[in-house]
Amino acid sequence: MKGHLMLLQQLARRTLTTTARRQVENKVAQKQKLFQADNGMPVHLKGGAGDAVLYRATMGLTILGTLFVLYELGKASLPQKK
Secondary structure, three states: OHHHHHHHHHHHHHHHHOOOOOOOOOOHHHHHHHHHOOOOOOHHHOOOHHHHHHHHHHHHHHHHHHHHHHHHHHHHHOOOOO
8 A cells, every 4th residue: 555655646746847748739720721621611610520510519509598588588477267
């Protein structure tokens, strides 16, 4: 048990004090080229299928929320019969 604890301390110390072992490739230039391309697509859809799904989900939730608010406003504005 004590050996495991010492190993864990050593591992934690090593990960905090050492530099990154692998360098991350800079992809900014590629992303700039992708998003600045004049291909007629809106910028919020140029990221691919994931962006399209997120866009449609956001628009669907916005429409559903608007309809729900209008329904609740209509229900609140009409007096209930007792």
